[in-house]
Amino acid sequence: MKAAVVRDFTAPLTIEDRTLPEPGPHQVRVRIEACGLCHTDIHAARGDWPVKPTPPFVPGHEGVGIVEAAGHEVRHVRVGDRVAVPWLADACGRCDYCVTGWETLCLQQHNSGYSVDGGYAEQALAHGDYVVPVPHGVDPLDAAPLTCAGVTTYKAVKVSGARPGSRVLVSGIGGLGHLALQYARIAGAETVAVDVTDEKLALARELGADHVIDARTQDVAAETQKLGGADAAISLAVSSASFQAAYGALRRGGTLVLVALPAGGKLELPVFETVLNGTKVVGSIVGTRQDLAEVFRLHQLGRTRVIRESRRLEEVNACIEEVLAGKVSARLVFDLR
Ligand SMILES: [Zn+2]
Ligand SMILES: [Zn+2]
Numbered sequence: 001m002k003a004a005v006v007r008d009f010t011a012p013l014t015i016e017d018r019t020l021p022e023p024g025p026h027q028v029r030v031r032i033e034a035c036g037l038c039h040t041d042i043h044a045a046r047g048d049w050p051v052k053p054t055p056p057f058v059p060g061h062e063g064v065g066i067v068e069a070a071g072h073e074v075r076h077v078r079v080g081d082r083v084a085v086p087w088l089a090d091a092c093g094r095c096d097y098c099v100t101g102w103e104t105l106c107l108q109q110h111n112s113g114y115s116v117d118g119g120y121a122e123q124a125l126a127h128g129d130y131v132v133p134v135p136h137g138v139d140p141l142d143a144a145p146l147t148c149a150g151v152t153t154y155k156a157v158k159v160s161g162a163r164p165g166s167r168v169l170v171s172g173i174g175g176l177g178h179l180a181l182q183y184a185r186i187a188g189a190e191t192v193a194v195d196v197t198d199e200k201l202a203l204a205r206e207l208g209a210d211h212v213i214d215a216r217t218q219d220v221a222a223e224t225q226k227l228g229g230a231d232a233a234i235s236l237a238v239s240s241a242s243f244q245a246a247y248g249a250l251r252r253g254g255t256l257v258l259v260a261l262p263a264g265g266k267l268e269l270p271v272f273e274t275v276l277n278g279t280k281v282v283g284s285i286v287g288t289r290q291d292l293a294e295v296f297r298l299h300q301l302g303r304t305r306v307i308r309e310s311r312r313l314e315e316v317n318a319c320i321e322e323v324l325a326g327k328v329s330a331r332l333v334f335d336l337r
Helices: 039-046 142-161 177-186 198-206 219-226 240-248 271-276 289-300 313-324
Strands: 002-005 016-019 027-036 063-070 082-085 088-090 124-128 167-171 192-193 211-212 229-235 250-258 282-284 306-309 331-336
Touching: 002 229, 002 313, 016 313, 027 082, 027 142, 063 124, 063 142, 082 124, 082 142, 088 124, 124 229, 142 177, 142 229, 142 289, 142 306, 167 177, 167 219, 177 192, 177 198, 177 313, 192 198, 192 240, 198 211, 198 219, 198 313, 211 219, 229 240, 229 271, 240 250, 313 331
Parallel strands: 167 192, 167 229, 192 211, 229 250, 250 282, 306 331
Antiparallel strands: 002 016, 027 063, 027 124, 027 331, 063 082
16 A cells, blocks of 8 residues: 655655555454545654654645544444544543543543654554544535544633624634634634735635634734724734734633644743733634534534645655645645546
């Protein structure tokens, strides 16, 4: 089977022919139909973060495909089912995080395309209890971006406390932000979209943003304060300046939700204002299996739209360059069918 492999953090990925993996008792083997390219995959391939994966490895945590073989202990899914293989490859299932709905914080977790091989391949092994069924009628090319970009922003909107009548600012209307904006609207919030390209600002308007701010020419904090300030700001742009602007846009009691991970990113907070204003700052990492099931259901119901472009797996290195150059206006998805 064909796979895109990271052999060295300083070299391009190589397309290799690997032997077909056999699933263990609790595993399934998934014939991958589609896998999205998330910025995290680039960080993985380049060893950007303090905890690094060990080459050789196969990136990808937005894999979607059909279960082709299942170990004898697998009960939750069957051969022939369409499933998603998300970032949370598996967790211990017993710690306080796992049993209280915070499996994404489990210290024993494994991560697809990072600590275990992921979806940049024709076939991938996954834990039978941690794959998430993709409902009928959801296109695999849509399901792939929903598996990370979707669930990550859906969870961030939940964590933000968005509700009818609240005002939510979404900073960065790209692969993640265009979904965050839609989830904030589903939650009933008044939405403020911030970006720095005409194309993305137009997309925000098209998706129904109540207010659109061009951070190139407008002061994000001042403009949002004119509206009364944001109850929550979700930071998805990979830029430290956008974090500061999002913080400044909050009203008293507001919540800043950090999601984007700029390499070495730092946020400087004025203690006095944070205390006096009762500001909350919270990090949000992906989402649980239940969150992802909800994301798929919303899409099946026609409540969300995924903006994406498909590519061949052989184009992986060119795709990475495209993303790094900021040339893509949508999620890139490898179509492996
Ligand atoms: Zn991701
Ligand atoms: Zn655990």
